[in-house]
Amino acid sequence: MSATGVPDAPAPRAPRRTTISNPYLHRLQRRHFLLFDIAPIIGTVAAVGFLFVQPIGIVDVVLFVTMYLLTGLGITVGYHRLFTHRTFTAHPSVTTVLAVLGSMAGQGPVISWVALHRRHHECSDSDGDPHSPNLSGDGIRGALTGLAHSHFLWMRRHDYPNIVHYAPDLLKNRRLTRVARLYYWWVALGLLGPAVVAGLMYQSWTGAIAGLLWGGLVRMFVLEHVVWAINSFLHMFGTKPYRSRENSRNGGIFAVLTLGESWHNNHHAFPESASFGLDWYRLDPGYWVIAALAACGLVTDVRRPTPERMSAKRMSNRQGESA
Numbered sequence: 001m002s003a004t005g006v007p008d009a010p011a012p013r014a015p016r017r018t019t020i021s022n023p024y025l026h027r028l029q030r031r032h033f034l035l036f037d038i039a040p041i042i043g044t045v046a047a048v049g050f051l052f053v054q055p056i057g058i059v060d061v062v063l064f065v066t067m068y069l070l071t072g073l074g075i076t077v078g079y080h081r082l083f084t085h086r087t088f089t090a091h092p093s094v095t096t097v098l099a100v101l102g103s104m105a106g107q108g109p110v111i112s113w114v115a116l117h118r119r120h121h122e123c124s125d126s127d128g129d130p131h132s133p134n135l136s137g138d139g140i141r142g143a144l145t146g147l148a149h150s151h152f153l154w155m156r157r158h159d160y161p162n163i164v165h166y167a168p169d170l171l172k173n174r175r176l177t178r179v180a181r182l183y184y185w186w187v188a189l190g191l192l193g194p195a196v197v198a199g200l201m202y203q204s205w206t207g208a209i210a211g212l213l214w215g216g217l218v219r220m221f222v223l224e225h226v227v228w229a230i231n232s233f234l235h236m237f238g239t240k241p242y243r244s245r246e247n248s249r250n251g252g253i254f255a256v257l258t259l260g261e262s263w264h265n266n267h268h269a270f271p272e273s274a275s276f277g278l279d280w281y282r283l284d285p286g287y288w289v290i291a292a293l294a295a296c297g298l299v300t301d302v303r304r305p306t307p308e309r310m311s312a313k314r315m316s317n318r319q320g321e322s323a
């Protein structure tokens with residue numbers, strides 16, 4: 001109330017913070033980095049050493065490939081194309097399965113992952129991008145520092161995107177919040193599941209250890225570096241068929257390995273598209289899965305850019321045309 005008896009105007013609200021930084025969050029980030037980013041490196045080295053105890057068998061190879069596909073699809077189809085960009089609508093059971101499979105990859109709980117990735121699209125290759133390789137200075141030294149930062153090192157400590165700001169839609173989804181709350185259990189399931197299967201198949205403890213290593217830690221290591229390479233190398237090297245404001249690139253040669261994620265310039269140009277390959281002849285296993293789920297009626301409203309929108313954004317230079 002003012003001295004004249006007239007009620008004061010309400011104080012203007014402070015703008016909502018888009019990122020949060022505090023010692024507790026940074027402790028959690030460091031713990032996650034050690035547990036799920038450093039431990040898989042150690043596990044991979046151990047797996048190579050373990051070859052002297054038990055040579056790699058068909059069970060280990062099948063577990064590695066199966067778990068790679070399941071968790072990789074959880075990331076690209078679930079975390080990325082569905083939860084971050086809403087490129088299609090899924091039946092609730094599909095939503096839950098994709099969120100669980102993505103969690104098993106060990107790349108963070110679904111809501112945090114989505115918030116970080118939405119911030120990446122908002123600030124791509126400019127101030128605020130959590131993992132740009134292009135902001136660390138000029139020359140070879142700047143490029144190498146940028147690559148190391150964007151590939152891996154940024155995860156040790158970073159500003160945390162405010163999930164109320166970046167992911168309010170997901171916070172309203174009780175299924176997803178429940179899956180996110182159980183994140184550490186899902187990662188454990190992704191490690192122990194292959195160990196149990198291999199232990200039963202080989203009928204031995206050494207078999208169980210081989211399953212833990214190849215279906216768990218080595219699989220996690222390989223998928224992590226494949227996904228991180230999109231953030232690092234594909235914001236620096238590759239072809240750029242479409243105009244987009246950041247430095248995203250396509251790396252078509254890695255399309256199968258990345259389950260379609262390596263069409264990264266296509267994705268930045270048309271983030272609303274469920275298809276990253278865009279054209280039928282560009283391999284995009286993630287989109288094939290979405291199309292198969294749509295054929296079964298489990299997925300609807302699959303979004304793709306119109307040919308007019310694609311040609312409006314197409315670069316006119318020859319390098320772009322041939323990409």
Ligand SMILES: [Zn+2]
Pocket residue numbers: 080084085117121267271
């Ligand atoms: Zn994206």
Ligand SMILES: [Zn+2]
Pocket residue numbers: 120124230231235248264268
């Ligand atoms: Zn990007």
